[in-house]
Amino acid sequence: MQMRPMTRVLLGLACLLVAVWLVAPTLVVVPMSFNENKSLAFPPQGFSTQWYANFVNNPDWSSSFINSLKVAVLVAILAAIVGTLAAFGLDRMKSRASGLLRMVLLTPMVVPGVVLAIGIYAVYLDMRLVGTLPGFVLAHTMLAIPFVLIAVTASLEVFDKRLELAATSLGAGRLTTFRTVTLPLILPGILSGLLFAFVTSFDEIIVSLFITNPYLRTLPVQIYTSITRDADPTVAAVGTILLFTTTIVIGGGLLLFARERRT
């Protein structure tokens, strides 16, 4: 169908408007991070990279970044393993209870974060897990498992189970079949679940605010405390760094999957 030029222009404008609306708030942090003054004013004045230097040199910032990285990596691995096993088990369950179990496993996604945070905080106080690495990893893993479960379930649904029968007939036991046939074929699902789990933990704030203490702070907590206490443009620098890192990671992941699909 041929579009009238007028229609085309209007359509283009509408798209542009939506795009600006969605992306602009994110992009505002980029110029702000090069502000010369210690303020979060927009538009910024002058140009300086001092806030980037501050991010690297100030132990408050660098250690919280390292903490977040540590927690997120551990969560990604743990959630990928547990979530994959859960997806596999639910997929093979013949009982009708599997639907119910799946729902239970997905509740962390549905339950309001504050409610969850209060519950976790209460238990952690008793168990002395507040402000500890295991405490953060445990709480974030719980939040991340549903993402892995969804991603792996999706790839198990398109996985042809008859391939397992074929492997069996060729002499492979259950474990060998899983290792040589099932696992390689659902790996894209596991990897995207892993990525989601990493991101979930890395930018988690609600539960983290409750279970944090001055000794162990993650990056989102540090950003939040910093911005409520003083208008430190380091926040904008951190935001800019995160923006570009996630764009590269997600973009790279998408490219990788696209190539995978072509072969």
Added chain:
Amino acid sequence: MAENKQVGRGAAIDIRSVSKVYGNFTALDNVSLGIRPGEFMTLLGPSGSGKTTTLNVVAGFTEITGGNLEVGGSSVVGIPAHKRNIGVVFQHYALFPHMTVGRNVAYPLALRKVPSAEREKRVKQALEMVKMSDFAHRYPSELSGGQQQRVALARAIVFDPPLLLMDEPLGALDKKLREWLQLEIKRIHRELGTTFVYVTHDQEEALVLSDRIAVFNRGRIEQVGTGRELYDEPQTLFVARFIGDSTVLRGQANSDGTSTAISIAGETVTMDKRLPGNGAPVLLLRPEKLALRRRGNGQGESGLNRLSGTVTEAIYLGSGSKYEVRLKDGSTAIVRSPLGEQSFDIGEAVEVTFAGADAKLLADDSTADQTLT
């Protein structure tokens, strides 16, 4: 492979009173079947008749609920599928999409820890046998259905199993390709000497491939025999109707012990045969045992049975003609006349003739009708 070709290295299979019950559904009802070493046995039947269940039981994918199963002289009941050393070819190829053709075929050898030099040699031989040597570095998704199935076949024979099971392997392919692959499978069976068990619902395919055919119906075996035996001497109406065309007639039967007269819509046919068991029999006639002639055209040969009817369909087959004739009782007779015989037109009044000796009397297991339609 080709050079260590020998006869009799296939395994014998003894299926003894095997049952498989799912809840209140009986998939296999007391099935017994002996398969000789090196034999090409086809399990033939409509869907849901138990043929695939039987194959799965032999492969070890399905546990039996009763009876015994021996492969190569020893019981395999309770032995998991991956320890049975049986090759299986599936309808949907089931090639591993993340491995090249070469790695797919090498897979069973790698599991058996065959040294890599030996492994390469055997993969090459297996691919040569199915004429897929040029495709070793391709991925399954780059191959056509027929090519994929040949690779699957290579993968199933590369570890020299004494028994190869095939579950409708050509079911997803078009007719031309299917016919060509049937001959390929026959050749490979001849060269390997392995026992082949082949599942299909296509009677023509069964006739082309098999040494013997077991006809399945409702979880039971109706009859086992060569194609010729099943065609010429069907033991049940189901077998008669499943293999080849046939005319089935019903009527009032009278028997004096040695000969039987059957009255069909006022016309009586006789044959020197006894009634099979008690109850109303059916009369079965194969198309080439029937002949046609114009009605009111003299007496013709004496001693032949006659039934009058009208030609409703005339099909020229090249090698002859096939007619469908509506008889007085409303049933349809299928007649095949060889090339050079007189031809008939649709609507012509004719007589269908046959010798009493060519007719078969079978018990009327009309339940078979339900399964067929």
